[in-house]
Amino acid sequence: MTKQRIVVGLSGGVDSAVTAHLLKQQGHDVVGIFMKNWEDDDNSEFCSSRQDFLDAASVADVLGIEIEHVNFAAEYKDRVFAEFLREYQAGRTPNPDILCNAEIKFKAFLDHAMRLGAEKIATGHYARVRFNAPTGKHELLKGLDPSKDQSYFLHRLNQAQLSKTLFPVGELHKTEVRRIAAEIGLPNAKKKDSTGICFIGERPFREFLNRYIQKEPGPIRDATPPAGDKAHGRVIGQHVGLSFYTLGQRQGLGIGGVKPKGAARGGGEHQPWFVARKDVEKNTLWVVQGHEHPWLQSHQLQALDASWIAGDPPAAADGSPLRIAAKTRYRQADAPCLMAVHDTHQNAAVENSQRTAGFALQFPQAQWAVTPGQSAVLYDGDVCLGGGVIASAQA
Template identity: 55%
Template sequence: MSKDSTASKTPAIVVGLSGGVDSSVTALLLKQQGFDVSAIFMKNWNEDDDAGYCPAEEDFADAQSIAAELDIPFHGVNFAPEYWDNVFSYFLAEYKAGRTPNPDILCNKEIKFKVFLDYALSQGAEKIATGHYARVKEENGEFFLLKGKDNNKDQSYFLYTLGQYPLSKTLFPVGELEKPEVRALAEKFQLATWDKKDSTGICFIGERDFAKFLSKYLPAKPGDMVTPEGEVVGQHQGLMYHTLGQRKGLGIGGRKASKAAEKTAGMPWFAAQKNLSNNQLIVVQGKDHPLLYSQHLSASQLHWVSGKAPAAPFQCMAKTRYRQADQACTITEINKLAAKSTNLNTETQTNCVVEFDSPQFAITPGQSIVFYQGEICLGGGIID
């Protein structure tokens, strides 16, 4: 897009065209609505491109094909250096510290709605658009982040770090649709991606052996899997390979119950806690084991969509993982912290304490808790 395109009669919108059906239909809808549409493909990963793990080349070709079908300008931009510095380095640091990060959330904040947004605006765009299942509403000059119409695809959980400025410059056209409607539109207008499988996970991991991938960047440190009573029941290859609540992949499914808990014989094993000082993974049998549940948590690196924290105590709904049903809770405390620099470049230095109405399964440090009031996403933070 040329910088003088702002002089055109219709608003200029740059679509982040990923090569998937959602962003394809996003571009289609905006063109149908009369916007001056162009598209950009973001490449965020350069490492091991030749190993066949990241489908960036195929996705680029699909995005290019869609742009040609819709007759809109298209080009690719490489944001891999920014991704490495602002997302992947944090991803590695969190795993090294024994936590389980969510890089998609940070990628949205640091790349798609910061680096990409700034780039698009510098090229003369008025706004950007992506294929996220979420909505933006403006009311009296304030912008609200809303859940997508499709409850099964709502992606507001991944977007809670967006503030007033990026929301004022962003469109989410497919957020008003159900996923089957999106595919039906793509098929109706014969878009090449209409039946393309949805991407899973983050691009640089792809369909690969996660443990093998992570071991390229962090040294594995094997240790014991132990019961809460201290009985060794297996070996782990590294705490970083496990997340709380994990059932599959522990490799101890055929073992008998621990000596201290014969009544759980035959029940599946779950990862319940990590003992970092002893490099031990605490495992328990049965999904109802009390060590798998907690009714409170603390979170830091808070971000509020409105830019203002609510006054505690504050009752709302929250989820501690994507696709979890909203859970009733009370934010009992919001505390100011001493200012410090973090990889997240957070605007606020606060933490909060959250009490749930009922115990929650496998609350995981490093993941995000996201707060809601009805369909409005209020913001969230990183679970400590």
């Protein structure tokens, strides 16, 4: 392999640390960059940025590589956090980690690395990149460790980004990464994996949103009985604001002791309540009782703001709907489906949207709690094809 100058995003975690080690072992000229993407809570117990940088610097010292601390907080606030708040205020549930990868880690960071003379960048993501010679395209593949695969979060990357990117630990299982880290004496070999959204950390999510989104309390209505039942739509509680709930949510509803009408007859009083719909116009939260309630099951969805790894959407030779697989949320098994691509302007399903190039998916088996704002990510086996933002779902 030709020696290259590779800039590694060192997060302070074990995955990026082993990434840098593997590349250095291969003889590359490796430089580390620590990205600071959030600075509103530098003095907060929930902000781990300072400790993460110290961990990253310790790794760089052990590996004998340079490390630079780069502040992308302004770009992050403008390109990621502002969109995050807009989506929540509209009643949707966005995934900021996907936007962060597309806009910060593989755009702002990539641009900075190129200015440093890098030929490639590398991160500790569990995914793989493969060049397909017959098509002349780079492909994004799932990581070999199925329990850690992160291709879902990387589906918005394009050909230019993938051509400059390496994911060394995508070829390994997490247990092997930990073993390597311990073997070479990395100080963070046993460091706990980070979880959740980077700027929220371990703090309660509702507490964080309170700082940015105004509470607008409203009724919680019961949709469990049939529509013809007099109990349908009865108010059984009050929500604190639609932005603070997501479809399929079970905890934190404050209605755990409420029984459905006719529970004595149906025997369903012990089934948990779930958020099933959010009516933004009427500021109403609809809940149902039982995991398998029809309102939580969707056979179809519409997605907008599509992004395709190859640059163009995949298509069947005869123009018929394409048989592929999709995930409507992370850590979900691939679900077989039919995809039809469509173009749309100002789709009514997404308020004030300028998004174009969407697609529709049809699932033979119903998908649970398909959530507007989340991403539907498409696969052909191990190959990630791209995806889009879920705008609506139907039974």
